[in-house]
Amino acid sequence: MINRYTVIGQPIAHSLSPVVHQLFGELTQRRILYTRTEASPENFAQTVLDWQQSGARGCNVTAPFKELAVDVCERLSANAQRAGSVNTIHMHRDGKRVGHNTDGLGLVADIVANQRRPLESKRILLLGAGGAARGVMAPLLAKKPALLHVANRTASKAEHLASLFDDLGPVSGGGFEQLEGEAVFDVIINATTVSMNGGMPPLPDSIASHQSLAYDMTYGRQDTPFMSWSKSCGATACNGLGMLVEQAAESFLIWEGVRPKTRMAFPRLRELLS
Numbered sequence: 001m002i003n004r005y006t007v008i009g010q011p012i013a014h015s016l017s018p019v020v021h022q023l024f025g026e027l028t029q030r031r032i033l034y035t036r037t038e039a040s041p042e043n044f045a046q047t048v049l050d051w052q053q054s055g056a057r058g059c060n061v062t063a064p065f066k067e068l069a070v071d072v073c074e075r076l077s078a079n080a081q082r083a084g085s086v087n088t089i090h091m092h093r094d095g096k097r098v099g100h101n102t103d104g105l106g107l108v109a110d111i112v113a114n115q116r117r118p119l120e121s122k123r124i125l126l127l128g129a130g131g132a133a134r135g136v137m138a139p140l141l142a143k144k145p146a147l148l149h150v151a152n153r154t155a156s157k158a159e160h161l162a163s164l165f166d167d168l169g170p171v172s173g174g175g176f177e178q179l180e181g182e183a184v185f186d187v188i189i190n191a192t193t194v195s196m197n198g199g200m201p202p203l204p205d206s207i208a209s210h211q212s213l214a215y216d217m218t219y220g221r222q223d224t225p226f227m228s229w230s231k232s233c234g235a236t237a238c239n240g241l242g243m244l245v246e247q248a249a250e251s252f253l254i255w256e257g258v259r260p261k262t263r264m265a266f267p268r269l270r271e272l273l274s
Ligand code: ATR
Pocket: 127, 128, 129, 130, 131, 132, 133, 152, 153, 154, 157, 191, 192, 193, 194, 199, 200, 201
C-alpha cells in the first residue's frame, strides 16, 4: 500500500516539499506518494476534509493557511498550540485530525545539528513578529538561550509576541531602532517577509560579527540582502533550505514513525536547486 500525502497552499507550484518527501521515502524505503494541492481561503477546510476522506495519511499546510489549519484540527500538539499555527496534519487511526507545527523544531535542528551552533546560553535575535516568528519561539526557548530578543518594524507586535512566551524563558521585544548600540548576537534569524521583496530590515552593523550565524528563513539560489549584509559584518550566513528539510523530516517522523537521515538528502536537493 502507498501512503499518500500532499502540501496545501496558495500558490503551491514552486513548493519543494514533494521532492523532499519523495527523497525521504527512497531513503527510508517507504512507499509514499506526495503531491501538491492548491486551495483558496474559502475551500481550504473542505480540501483538508476531502483529502482525509480519500484515505490519505496526512498533509502539510503552507502559506497562507497555517493559522486556518488550527481550526480544521480536532487535536493539537503543544508546539502547534503555542505557535497558533499548524504545518502538519496527521490523519490519526482514530479518525481525528491532529495538528502539529514542525517549523521551529526544523529550524533548531538545522542550526544545532547542521550548522553546529549550540543555542544554550547564546544571545538570539529574531527579526519579525508574524506567523513565521511565532512558530519558532517555543522551540528556540526550549534550548535555554541567554536571551531571545524579538525585533520588528512594528515594535508593539514584537513586545506582544515576547509577552506570549515569557513563561518559557528570557525573552524581550522591541523595534529595529532599539538595536542601535546592542552587543553582538550569536544567532540572528530573519523571519520577516522582507527578503522576498529583495529588501532587508534596517540593522546596525554592531550586532553581527565573525561569531554570529545569520539565518534567513527563506531560500533561493542567491544570497538575500540580509545574508549579504551579515557576511559584510564577518558573520556566517545561511538560508532556510536546511529548515525546510528538517521540518519535513519531523513531519515524516510523525506520519511514518521514522526520521530520515537528512544529511543524505542535501546533496540531491542542492543539485536540484542549482
Ligand atoms: P509570516 O506568516 O510569513 O510571518 P506575516 O505574518 O505577514 O507573514 O509577517 C510578516 C513579517 O514581516 C512581520 O513581522 C512584518 O512586520 P510588521 O509586523 O511591522 O508588518 C515583517 N515585514 C514585512 N515587510 C517588511 C518590511 N518591508 N520591512 C520590515 N519588516 C517587514
